Amino acid sequence: MTIQFERGKVVVIDRGARKLRVGQGMLKGMAVVWHHWLKSFQKLDNFSKTAGVFTVEYPDERIKLPEAYRNMPILLYDDETGQELCTACFQCQRVCPPQVIHINQARNPETGKAIPAAAEFIIEYDACMSCGFCAEVCPFDSIKMDHEFELSTEDHAELTMNKAQLSRPVSYYERIAPTFWAEVKASAYKKLQNSVKRRVDLIGIAPQMVEKVKAMRAAAAESEATEAAPSSAPTKPSAAETSPATDKAAKLAAIRAANAAKQDAGNGGTSTPEAPAGDDKAAKLAAIRAANAAKKAAESGEGSASVAPAAPEAPAGDDKAARLAAIRAANAAKKAKDEQENS
Amino acid sequence: MYDVVDYVLNTTFNLGAAGWVVSLISYLMIATVLFLVAPLQMLFLTYYERRLIARMQDRVGPNRVGPEGMFQPVADAVKMFTKEDIIPAAADKWVHLLAPLVVVAPTMFMFAVLPWGPGMTPIDMHIGLLFFFAVSSISAVGLMMAGWASYNKFSLLGAMRAVAQMVSYEIPAMLSLLAIVMITGSLSIVDIVQWQGGLFISSSDVAGVPNWGLGWFVFNPVGFLAFAAFFIAALAEGERTPFDIPEADSEIVAGYMTEYSGMKFGLFFLAQYVLNFLLCAITAVIFFGAWQGPGVNELYALGITPDNPDGNGWFNVLAGVLGAFYFLFKTYAFFFVMVWIRGAFPRLRVDQLMDFGWKYLIPLTLVNVFSAAIWVGFNNWGANEGFGFAEPLGDLGRWAVAFVLTLAINIAAYIVMTRIYGETRRVTFDEQLADTAGLPS
Numbered sequence: 001m002t003i004q005f006e007r008g009k010v011v012v013i014d015r016g017a018r019k020l021r022v023g024q025g026m027l028k029g030m031a032v033v034w035h036h037w038l039k040s041f042q043k044l045d046n047f048s049k050t051a052g053v054f055t056v057e058y059p060d061e062r063i064k065l066p067e068a069y070r071n072m073p074i075l076l077y078d079d080e081t082g083q084e085l086c087t088a089c090f091q092c093q094r095v096c097p098p099q100v101i102h103i104n105q106a107r108n109p110e111t112g113k114a115i116p117a118a119a120e121f122i123i124e125y126d127a128c129m130s131c132g133f134c135a136e137v138c139p140f141d142s143i144k145m146d147h148e149f150e151l152s153t154e155d156h157a158e159l160t161m162n163k164a165q166l167s168r169p170v171s172y173y174e175r176i177a178p179t180f181w182a183e184v185k186a187s188a189y190k191k192l193q194n195s196v197k198r199r200v201d202l203i204g205i206a207p208q209m210v211e212k213v214k215a216m217r218a219a220a221a222e223s224e225a226t227e228a229a230p231s232s233a234p235t236k237p238s239a240a241e242t243s244p245a246t247d248k249a250a251k252l253a254a255i256r257a258a259n260a261a262k263q264d265a266g267n268g269g270t271s272t273p274e275a276p277a278g279d280d281k282a283a284k285l286a287a288i289r290a291a292n293a294a295k296k297a298a299e300s301g302e303g304s305a306s307v308a309p310a311a312p313e314a315p316a317g318d319d320k321a322a323r324l325a326a327i328r329a330a331n332a333a334k335k336a337k338d339e340q341e342n343s
Numbered sequence: 344m345y346d347v348v349d350y351v352l353n354t355t356f357n358l359g360a361a362g363w364v365v366s367l368i369s370y371l372m373i374a375t376v377l378f379l380v381a382p383l384q385m386l387f388l389t390y391y392e393r394r395l396i397a398r399m400q401d402r403v404g405p406n407r408v409g410p411e412g413m414f415q416p417v418a419d420a421v422k423m424f425t426k427e428d429i430i431p432a433a434a435d436k437w438v439h440l441l442a443p444l445v446v447v448a449p450t451m452f453m454f455a456v457l458p459w460g461p462g463m464t465p466i467d468m469h470i471g472l473l474f475f476f477a478v479s480s481i482s483a484v485g486l487m488m489a490g491w492a493s494y495n496k497f498s499l500l501g502a503m504r505a506v507a508q509m510v511s512y513e514i515p516a517m518l519s520l521l522a523i524v525m526i527t528g529s530l531s532i533v534d535i536v537q538w539q540g541g542l543f544i545s546s547s548d549v550a551g552v553p554n555w556g557l558g559w560f561v562f563n564p565v566g567f568l569a570f571a572a573f574f575i576a577a578l579a580e581g582e583r584t585p586f587d588i589p590e591a592d593s594e595i596v597a598g599y600m601t602e603y604s605g606m607k608f609g610l611f612f613l614a615q616y617v618l619n620f621l622l623c624a625i626t627a628v629i630f631f632g633a634w635q636g637p638g639v640n641e642l643y644a645l646g647i648t649p650d651n652p653d654g655n656g657w658f659n660v661l662a663g664v665l666g667a668f669y670f671l672f673k674t675y676a677f678f679f680v681m682v683w684i685r686g687a688f689p690r691l692r693v694d695q696l697m698d699f700g701w702k703y704l705i706p707l708t709l710v711n712v713f714s715a716a717i718w719v720g721f722n723n724w725g726a727n728e729g730f731g732f733a734e735p736l737g738d739l740g741r742w743a744v745a746f747v748l749t750l751a752i753n754i755a756a757y758i759v760m761t762r763i764y765g766e767t768r769r770v771t772f773d774e775q776l777a778d779t780a781g782l783p784s
Contacts, residue, residue, distance in 0.1 A: 023761060026688070033399050033687040040398035055402050 067177040070132045070145030072125050073101075075166045075206075076173055078192060082209025084167065085142035085188060087116035087195045092134035092143050100124035101134060106203045116195040117204030123166060125151060126159035140195070141188035147176045164207035256326045288329065348372070373465050377454045385616040386416035391675070392682050399686035423609035431494055431602050438492035443603070443610035445485030449478045450617040456532050457624055460634045460666030461643040462659065464533055471532035472520060475625060476513070479580070482614065483509045486589070486599050489611070493602035501598020504693060505589035508579055511700040512586075516576035518708035519569035522715035523560060523629055528723075532628060539632035540640060548722045549738045556635035564750040565718050568711045568757070570630040572704050574677070577622040579700070582615065584685035588693055619681065620674065627673035634666030703764045710756040714749040721745035 036051045044052030056063055073092075077084040088105040106119040134143045146168070153159060174181045196204070205213050348369040352360045360368075390405070390412065397404025405412035430439055456471035458464040468474050483506050490502020524530055527538045527547075538547045541558025552558065560566030579586040590598035600611050627633060639662050644651065646659035691699070721741045724730035733741050 029687045030683060033683055036401055037395070037399045037683070037686075040401055044401065051401060053398075053401055053403055057403065057406075 065147045065176075067180055069147050070135070071130055071149045072128055072146050072151065073123055073132075073134050073143050073166070074146045074168045074173075075121060075163065076142055076144060076170050077167050077206035077209065078189075079169045079171050081196070082205045082213045083192060083196050083199070084117060084204055084206050085140050085170075085192050086118050086121065087140055087142070087191075088114075088118040088121075089116075089139060091137045091139060095133045095137045097131060097133065098127050098129050100127045106199075108200055108203075115200065115203050116198050118163060119203070121163040121166060123161050124159065125161055126156060140191050141184045144173050144177070167206040167208060169206075252322070252326070256330065288325070288332075292332075377465065378451060381451055381454060381617050381620075382613060384620045385613050386420065388616045388620055388678060389419065389612075390416045391678065392685075395679060395682040396686055399683070420609070423606055423612075426605035426608075428605040428607060429602075433494040434602065435492040435494070438488050439602070440607075442485050442489035442492060442599075443607045443614070445488060446482045446614040447485075447610050447617075449481040449485075450614050450621060452478045453618075453621050457621070458532055458536050458628060458633050459670055460663040461639055462646075462648065463634075463663050463666065467531060467533045470530045472524065472530045472535065472629075475532070475621075476517065476520070479618070479621070480509065480513060482618065485614075489603070490599040493599070495602050497595040497597070497601045498599050500595050501589045501591075501601065504591075504595075505582065505599060507693075508582070508586065508588060508696060508700075511697060512576045512579035512704075515572050515700060515704035515708045516580065518705065518712060519573040519576070520629065522565050522569045522708070522711045525712070525715040525719055526560075526565065526722075528719075532633075535629055536633045536635060539635050544739075544742060549742050551738075554640055555637045556632060556640055557637070559630060559632040559635065561630045563718070563746060564753045565711060565715045566630055568707065568714070568753045570626070572708045572711065573630070574626055574680075575704060576700075577626060578681065578684065579696070581619040581622045581681075583619065583681050585688040585691050586696060587690055588696055591690055593690075619678065623677035623681065624670070624674045626677050627670060631673045633673075634670045636665070636669035639666045639669065698767075699764075702767070703760060707756060707760050710760075711753065714752050717752070718745045718749050721748070 039051035040053050042052045044054040075084060075086055088103050090103055093101040093103050100123055102122040103118050104120040106115040106117040107113060108115055130145070132145050135145050151159065170181070202210055202213065349365045352358045352365060393415070394404040394412070405415040408414045408418050430436060453475055455466050456464065456468055456475050486505040487502050490498045490505070493499070523535065527535050529535065538545060539559050540546045540554040540556055541552040542555045543557060543562045544552045545558035546552045546554050547558070561570050582589050590600060595601070600608055603611060642658050642662035642665060645655060646662055647656055720728070720730055721733055721744055725734065733744070736744060
């Protein structure tokens with residue numbers, strides 16, 4: 001049988017014998033089925049074959065899902081430190097079409113200031129439409145689409161996932177989507193480093209890692225204490241032990257600010273009040289106060305009391321913030337000096 | 344069984360039970376065994392069919408429940424039992440209830456004459472074959488009851504089709520069996536099985552053929568054509584694809600079973616599979632020698648038989664086991680063929696079904712009856728019947744002449760019938776075009 005196309009291309013289709021007499025066609029049909037039956041004991045692994053079992057025995061065997069497969073969103077956290085990549089920026093909550101994402105920003109329990117981490121993160125899987133917008137929009141590569149699809153449950157409420165249920169280690173995502181993670185890994189970790197700086201205590205640690213991180217930190221503090229005990233234990237005040245680095249930075253900032261004021265005004269104005277125990281805010285506050293004092297001293301032009309070595313006890317905080325405060329204080333003092341010269 | 348029960352009651356325990364008591368007990372025991380065997384066959388066949396058809400369709404089939412899905416039919420049975428039984432409001436309640444029973448009961452009766460092994464026929468009726476097919480026809484009444492009582496157009500259509508089909512296809516089935524009955528000269532199933540000893544040539548036709556239990560009917564032209572016709576008719580009787588018109592699910596939902604659910608549906612299902620088993624079994628019995636096979640006769644000769652009352656009872660058991668193995672092997676092989684055909688062919692139209700039965704199978708089996716007459720004439724008749732001219736040929740020569748003659752007649756009949764039948768059904772493209780365009784062809 002030939003089919004003539006207009007372009008002159010001839011396709012020859014072999015349909016076997018033209019005429020089948022006296023029941024040969026039926027026997028031929030049965031031969032086809034017999035062939036399939038015999039071959040069905042082999043696996044159809046090569047798709048140029050026409051016979052063989054091609055079904056995938058689902059619970060026993062699974063087809064490898066493509067990396068871009070998406071089902072439900074999950075949250076990533078760093079394997080070692082347990083720090084969540086999420087900073088509670090609310091981008092996903094804003095973009096979610098069925099509005100099933102609910103985020104609570106973490107706050108500093110002492111100052112009430114927002115921290116770049118989610119206190120609670122809820123996704124209603126039952127209403128999620130798996131569009132993947134949340135993963136697309138996430139600037140911190142924290143929310144990603146999972147490959148897990150066996151989510152059936154008897155209890156409807158079980159499909160409302162909280163942070164603990166949503167959190168997965170980065171290594172898990174790296175396994176299911178290696179090339180996708182490789183593309184964003186560097187920037188994601190850089191962003192994570194930045195947000196970790198602004199986190200306090202255990203806020204921002206994935207719920208399943210909290211105990212582990214606690215234990216790790218306790219072990220680290222202990223080893224440090226035993227190491228530092230013979231050399232610096234007597235000289236250091238006990239308050240500083242809780243967080244030596246940040247405390248030191250805050251102190252340093254205050255001292256610098258005070259020094260600047262002193263230097264510029266000749267003799268400082270009022271003593272810098274002691275900052276309450278706090279964080280970078282406290283340190284900043286101290287610096288601002290120091291600056292104000294310097295300004296005031298410059299205005300009055302008279303030196304009176306010796307400047308107290310303003311040492312606000314800031315047990316926790318960010319040394320960067322403290323440094324920033326110190327710079328600002330220095331600037332203020334400089335400005336004050338200029339003003340004085342002008343006047 | 345009578346002997347065993349008699350021995351246990353009257354000799355071992357010395358109860359002095361009357362003959363009718365012994366008969367009653369022995370028949371009850373046999374009936375219990377058979378009634379257990381029937382549903383078990385059905386369970387096995389559903390699993391067997393599903394696995395086979397899956398393989399033929401490049402799938403694996405049910406393999407989750409138990410090892411290799413072995414307990415799938417049990418799970419299905421549990422499902423059937425626990426399902427709600429729904430009776431349509433407009434249905435004739437009593438007839439609706441009775442119909443499945445009327446369908447199932449005959450299939451159970453049919454086990455009464457089935458030979459499982461040498462000396463293992465529940466009842467050796469001298470009209471066993473007639474009984475078997477007469478009883479199988481009763482289920483058509485049940486199908487009609489089901490279709491009528493359901494008050495549903497699909498049910499009624501299905502029942503009508505079922506009855507029409509069963510009635511039509513009983514004729515070629517009976518005509519092909521008639522040829523066999525002519526040759527054996529007996530309607531007893533035991534006689535038919537006994538006839539099939541030998542080695543490709545029946546020892547009943549030619550004396551002195553070594554009896555390996557392989558003198559099956561299918562090895563002679565008459566028997567082969569009868570087998571082909573009978574098996575096709577059996578497919579129609581058992582409502583197997585390509586003759587599953589009564590329950591064509593793409594046309595009339597489920598035919599007469601449409602309004603049935605739960606265990607009543609299960610009974611129809613049971614009846615259907617048991618009937619299929621029985622049809623495969625009777626095909627094996629009549630054309631493939633039932634339990635006949637190498638070794639069975641020799642073993643049985645050593646056991647306790649009417650001819651040899653001093654034999655060893657263990658040889659009876661051995662012969663029975665081997666015979667039952669041969670018998671079931673053949674039966675399941677035929678069921679395999681049924682599934683194979685189901686995998687290969689699409690469903691026929693109603694008119695094609697009727698055409699095929701009445702215009703093709705019946706003439707063919709009629710010719711086969713003629714061939715059977717020639718066979719009987721050459722092999723069995725002597726000078727008294729007017730076949731004195733054949734006697735000088737000797738037994739083997741007469742058999743050879745009969746073989747060649749019947750083979751020639753049957754092949755010629757097959758080719759001629761097929762071509763005629765093909766011509767009546769063939770519509771050329773021009774004719775079809777003329778038909779649709781209203782032009783003279």
